[in-house]
Amino acid sequence: MDNADDYSRLFNKLDTAALVELALVAAGAILLIVVSQKGLNWAANRLHGQHHFRVFALVPLVRLAILIVAISMAVPIVIDPSLQNMIALLGAVGLAIGFALKDYVSSLIAGVVAAVEMPYRPGDWVEIEGVYGEVTHVGMRTIEVVTPDDNLVSIPHLKIWNTPISNANNGGDSLQCVADFYLHPDHDAARVEEALRDVALTSPYLKFDRPIAVVAKEHPWGTQYKIRAYPVDPRQQFRFVTDLTLRGRAELGRLGARPAQTLAGMEGG
Amino acid sequence: MAQDEERERPLWEVVPLEERELPRASQASQARRRWQALGRWLTLGSEAGEEPARDEAQLRRLPRVRLANLAPPIDWQPGARALAHYLAEAGESAGPVTLLVGAPADGHAELVEAWARLNGARLLPEPAAAALLAGEMPWSPAPSAHAWAVPRLERGFLRQATSLAGLRNFLEAALTGRLGRGVIGCDSWTWAYLQHALALPESAAVTLQAFDGARLTRYLAATTRAAAARTAGEPPAILAVGSGEPVLADGDEASTSRELRELAAHCHGQLGLAWHYWRARLCDETPEGEAPDTLWLAESLDEATLPGEVGEESVLLLHTLLLHGGLDEALLPEVLPFSHARALSGLRQLQRRGVVSCDAGRWRVAPLGYMSVRRLLEERTYLVDAL
Numbered sequence: 303m304d305n306a307d308d309y310s311r312l313f314n315k316l317d318t319a320a321l322v323e324l325a326l327v328a329a330g331a332i333l334l335i336v337v338s339q340k341g342l343n344w345a346a347n348r349l350h351g352q353h354h355f356r357v358f359a360l361v362p363l364v365r366l367a368i369l370i371v372a373i374s375m376a377v378p379i380v381i382d383p384s385l386q387n388m389i390a391l392l393g394a395v396g397l398a399i400g401f402a403l404k405d406y407v408s409s410l411i412a413g414v415v416a417a418v419e420m421p422y423r424p425g426d427w428v429e430i431e432g433v434y435g436e437v438t439h440v441g442m443r444t445i446e447v448v449t450p451d452d453n454l455v456s457i458p459h460l461k462i463w464n465t466p467i468s469n470a471n472n473g474g475d476s477l478q479c480v481a482d483f484y485l486h487p488d489h490d491a492a493r494v495e496e497a498l499r500d501v502a503l504t505s506p507y508l509k510f511d512r513p514i515a516v517v518a519k520e521h522p523w524g525t526q527y528k529i530r531a532y533p534v535d536p537r538q539q540f541r542f543v544t545d546l547t548l549r550g551r552a553e554l555g556r557l558g559a560r561p562a563q564t565l566a567g568m569e570g571g
Numbered sequence: 572m573a574q575d576e577e578r579e580r581p582l583w584e585v586v587p588l589e590e591r592e593l594p595r596a597s598q599a600s601q602a603r604r605r606w607q608a609l610g611r612w613l614t615l616g617s618e619a620g621e622e623p624a625r626d627e628a629q630l631r632r633l634p635r636v637r638l639a640n641l642a643p644p645i646d647w648q649p650g651a652r653a654l655a656h657y658l659a660e661a662g663e664s665a666g667p668v669t670l671l672v673g674a675p676a677d678g679h680a681e682l683v684e685a686w687a688r689l690n691g692a693r694l695l696p697e698p699a700a701a702a703l704l705a706g707e708m709p710w711s712p713a714p715s716a717h718a719w720a721v722p723r724l725e726r727g728f729l730r731q732a733t734s735l736a737g738l739r740n741f742l743e744a745a746l747t748g749r750l751g752r753g754v755i756g757c758d759s760w761t762w763a764y765l766q767h768a769l770a771l772p773e774s775a776a777v778t779l780q781a782f783d784g785a786r787l788t789r790y791l792a793a794t795t796r797a798a799a800a801r802t803a804g805e806p807p808a809i810l811a812v813g814s815g816e817p818v819l820a821d822g823d824e825a826s827t828s829r830e831l832r833e834l835a836a837h838c839h840g841q842l843g844l845a846w847h848y849w850r851a852r853l854c855d856e857t858p859e860g861e862a863p864d865t866l867w868l869a870e871s872l873d874e875a876t877l878p879g880e881v882g883e884e885s886v887l888l889l890h891t892l893l894l895h896g897g898l899d900e901a902l903l904p905e906v907l908p909f910s911h912a913r914a915l916s917g918l919r920q921l922q923r924r925g926v927v928s929c930d931a932g933r934w935r936v937a938p939l940g941y942m943s944v945r946r947l948l949e950e951r952t953y954l955v956d957a958l
Contacts, residue, residue: 348880351952475952500732503768506887506908510767510954534953538883545908553732 331372412459477536481546524562630854651685667748680722683756687720706733714751725896759956781840784832875925875940897935
């Protein structure tokens with residue numbers, strides 16, 4: 303393969319019939335991808351609970367399957383897929399990618415890996431490099447995350463190679479929420495703990511088959527309490543935390559527990 | 572033999588909660604229900620597939636006066652006697668307090684009230700809303716030789732931290748025997764909630780055994796005969812619109828009509844709920860004023876249907892109503908994370924579809940909307956009752 307003639311022998315002769323066949327494969331693949339993606343998204347949005355996440359998780363997998371089938375149909379039309387030809391072609395393509403399209407292709411490959419390993423799926427709540435939000439679309443090169451402020455952030459798949467991916471619900475409908483309370487040291491800890499547990503138990507958003515924990519941590523300025531509990535649906539997380547916080551504050555006020563006045567030096571718990 | 576055994580089983584039976592046997596729908600009826608549900612799902616809750624059958628269009632629903640005679644309100648006294656029998660058999664092992672758990676339309680309060688009248692027990696009045704909001708114990712009967720009875724535990728709490736603490740104090744005192752002997756009626760949704768919130772012992776709970784197709788047939792046949800006896804006439808034949816067969820065929824579960832087997836399964840064996848469906852489905856074809864010899868049982872269930880996509884606020888409203896066994900309008904903001912105005916607006920929309928009803932300012936899930944609501948909450952993975 304040391305001259306242009308050798309490379310030209312890699313490819314089949316693309317007559318009209320071959321071109322039509324290629325076009326049909328491409329059009330069929332595009333059509334199937336569009337229909338399946340829209341159909342699965344529509345179905346997932348009409349389902350709730352675990353079914354919602356299971357159908358959402360199929361979106362990138364189905365697209366990947368369609369692409370693999372389409373490529374395996376298209377390649378034999380373009381080239382004679384012998385071992386020698388494939389080595390030569392892949393070598394040339396690899397050289398081009400290595401110089402010019404490294405990140406782009408890395409994201410595409412990472413997209414394939416992400417579709418199989420599933421570090422995130424549509425419907426998951428993830429944090430990647432400080433961006434927290436709901437994954438609304440897993441594309442071939444990027445994922446789309448909608449933040450609580452309703453910003454759409456596109457994140458390339460290549461982040462999965464060397465960036466921690468924090469997934470709050472991991473394809474399920476259990477997402478832990480935390481509501482914080484900061485109290486002056488002078489209070490009855492047992493009553494506060496019971497009252498905060500009751501606040502969680504009386505939230506209309508509470509998922510009952512998951513545990514509730516009230517955690518206390520002592521600081522120089524007072525005591526920090528956390529309610530850890532799960533909402534029925536991960537999409538309720540902010541309303542759930544707001545409900546816990548507002549009712550928790552009211553209940554603590556009723557018990558006479560004063561809020562901590564000095565937050566200097568406060569640590570995360 | 573099977574028929575004899577069936578007849579030997581008492582119609583009214585009180586059993587521990589875990590021994591209640593849910594009537595099963597046949598595979599064909601389950602498949603039909605799923606198909607209808609799929610149709611509703613695909614058409615965003617429109618009325619597709621809910622057109623009455625052609626022959627049903629020729630029939631008319633029974634007027635109220637005739638229904639009042641033919642299907643009068645359920646007399647819960649036999650249930651109260653079954654409860655008294657259970658408590659007598661259980662003796663000391665029943666513990667100081669027994670909770671009778673019943674689904675929303677299944678008469679647990681009426682049954683406990685009837686039990687109290689039969690046994691000379693003190694009926695404890697419902698606490699005031701102000702006392703609940705202040706976190707007071709909803710009831711504090713002084714121990715005495717006479718037992719006490721609380722017909723509706725669900726009226727003794729609000730889903731908010733202060734009120735829950737008050738109910739916890741009451742139940743701790745009651746279950747440890749400090750308040751003497753008593754019987755508490757409890758809505759099955761309240762029970763499900765309190766089991767999670769207060770870890771109540773299941774051993775203290777009993778319920779009415781489910782009315783399967785055979786039991787339901789026996790009950791309805793007896794009420795139809797009693798209605799005929801009141802007017803000194805013959806009981807009318809009640810035929811299924813679909814098959815033309817009698818629906819009150821006496822016998823065991825296998826010989827029970829498909830309509831009543833399906834009704835019992837659809838209502839999860841709840842007699843009170845089945846009674847509402849029965850009344851809604853009875854039809855005749857005679858002009859008003861004439862008492863027909865033949866009545867028809869319509870095929871369609873005439874349920875209230877929910878819209879295809881129910882918003883979160885409506886779901887929270889429905890769940891809250893069920894957990895409290897219905898709620899006064901004024902208390903809605905105390906237990907919901909949105910304003911009174913929004914709660915009322917949501918309730919009125921649901922009321923227009925027949926899903927909820929309001930009686931003297933108290934909102935509740937309507938009996939003919941209950942199963943749709945229960946399915947919705949189950950699909951959305953909210954806490955649901957065990958009955």
